[in-house]
Amino acid sequence: MKLPKVYNPKTVEGKIYQLWEKSGFFNPDKLSAAKKKKKIKKFVVAMAPPNITGSLHMGQALENTLVDILVRKKRMEGVKVLWLPGIDHAGIATQNVVEKELKKEGKTRFELGREKFIERVWQWKKKYGNIILDQLKKLGASCDWSRTRFTMDEDYARAVKKAFLYYWKKGWIYLGKRPVNWCSRCQTSLSDLELEYEEKKGKLWYLRYPLKIKDKRLKMKDEHIVVATTRPETMLGDTAVAVNPSDKKYKKLIGEKAILPQVHREIPIVADRLVDPKFGTGAVKVTPAHDLKDYEIGIRHKLQMVQVIDEKGKITKNAPPPYQGLKADEAREKIIKDLKKLNLLEKEEDYTLPIPKCYRCGTIVEIIPSRQWFLKMDATHPSPSLKQIAIEAVKSGKVRFHPKNFEKIYFNWLKNVRDWCISRQIWWGHKIPLKGENDVLDTWFSSALWPFATLGWPKETGDLREFYPINLISSARGIINLWHARMIFSGIEFMKEIPFSQVYIHPTVLTKEGERMSKSLGIGVDPLQLIEKYGADATRLGVTWQITGGQDIRFGEEDMVMGKKFCNKIWNASRFILMNKSPLINADKLRRFTLIKSKSLTQADRKILKALERTVKSVTRDLENFRFGQAAQILYHFFWHDFCDKYIEESKSQKEKENTQKILYYVLLTSLKLLHPFMPFVTEEIYQKLPLKNKKKFLMIETWPK
């Protein structure tokens, strides 16, 4: 058997993956270990389902490499392993992609109509939906593909429906007219979490509202009350002016009225604690229809909601005629001009403020009142609130975050959480299961059910019984509030048990310059190109190598070079050992204690065996504690320097040939086992060539060294 001098991943990876897939060992039911014992440990991971819109990005490559490392190690430890893959329908994102495609044909979704459009999205899904999963195979991900789920599958839709109706019957879902974030391009509401803010230079305008004093005894020096605003056009919908109750400056004015310029509406001056007396003039205009905080003030003081901006971002008929039909920013200019003429603009200051934008299309988000469905987060009847149970699950330690400090983000968000607006005005998604409803559910409503809906819920399937609760969820940190929190309360609410016990938040992959990778801006690294260039093993080792401490990693391609060289090193060390024309050794007999007993061990023999033992222990421990980079580096150092540089060199001149040979094989085999989770392809390829008797069919299902 002659092996090439240089390891070539291209001739190996595809072939090996096929063998694995065919073997069925990705499926826990087919693992021989699982068949033998009755009571067996389980390890279940649900993949964070990628969208059907994209191709694999660096973050996902990292995430799934790390999960695969854990999964492969557990499988070798004889644990019954299920890694359940899947994809998410990603409502808004997918709809936008398909709309873009339509645009190329000069069509809009409205011309197509709802049904035809949805058909079109399904076509898209069929064509592109699984691309990302195929890409994960290139990475070497050992998922049970036979259990792949999609959030719009029929079974899954049943789960969504069941969950909605459950909350509905409980009285926790209600219909409300509320100001919501509204994207005038996507024509849908957005949750707070779907906004992106961009710092922008703007102005703070000081507007004079003439006073109408009822109480003649009051002698006011000023005839106006001055309010500061960054959005003067919303004044058309003002229904009050508010001041802080403790603000002495305005005490006398509370209960009085002001006249809204141009609109000529009388509006009350109210006192509310939400007003910061130090900002601007200490008096604010209140527009309950177009500002969340003003809406709250409005509720407290029973103010009217006057909607002056519509779904298209234009001024409504509720405003005076000269402004009707203008776009919001046009209206702003006109109002400033008009007020200036009337000497009602006191001054303007430069002011930088964050502008909310739609995270999908970048359009500036308006806040408009809209009829939406909400899920109560705070309701404590007839059972503890969703908020409470979500907090409790983590507080009690039943769900643990790694690294732990992410629990703070979690608690912090939940503490201030508002009712969840679960309706979206798009077409692609789960329809709200009530008569006459056209709206669709927020994508995250279905994602929240992921750990159990993927196992068959609401049906009482064998999988559900066997695999719930799952062990691990791994994701980027950005979706702790969007996803994890909601999975946790959903799991407890529907399954009466926490959905998972561990959360691993992996670092964010930044560019070498420290920028966020962004596909739309063309910034970043394509993991598929890395695999093409260096091979999957090298790519895996390279990214894993960088997972050391901090929150972010600045991606360096040099580590892929390192990974590639290391593949070659493993390859050649194996080649050397194989060249020794070994007698067929029984794999079972290659055990440490038989070697250690031998009286003729040299110093070098003892040293390498000792180092190997240390390495086994620390790699095992590191992986249990999510210290991936540490584990990889220790292994690398052991294999390259202790084994290759020292022992193999030494072995060339050792006299006890047979002993030396056994040790070479023993250390190689054990190293391959340890390396396999990190670099599954090369190690498997070499394992297949080892001239040992009683081998397992695959290294993938060999026993993890102890």
Place this chain on the structure above:
RNA sequence: GGGCGCGUAGCUCAGCUGGUUAGAGCGCAUGCUCGACACGCAUGAGGUUCAGAGGUUCGAGUCCUCUCGCGCCCACCA
């Protein structure tokens, strides 16, 4: 405004609960066709000693305080 984190070799980063000459990968220098590997081997340079200042301690990259620089998350300052 609140929270989290980072600042250690030219670059990217390790250094856990404080303890001998501070480590890795890549890069760099010099020399190597010796029975696997030049994607290799050997040797080595490189940190004013770990952003800066102060403190705790027998002893501090490692704990505390402050300052400077950078990043991220959350938030109802119009």
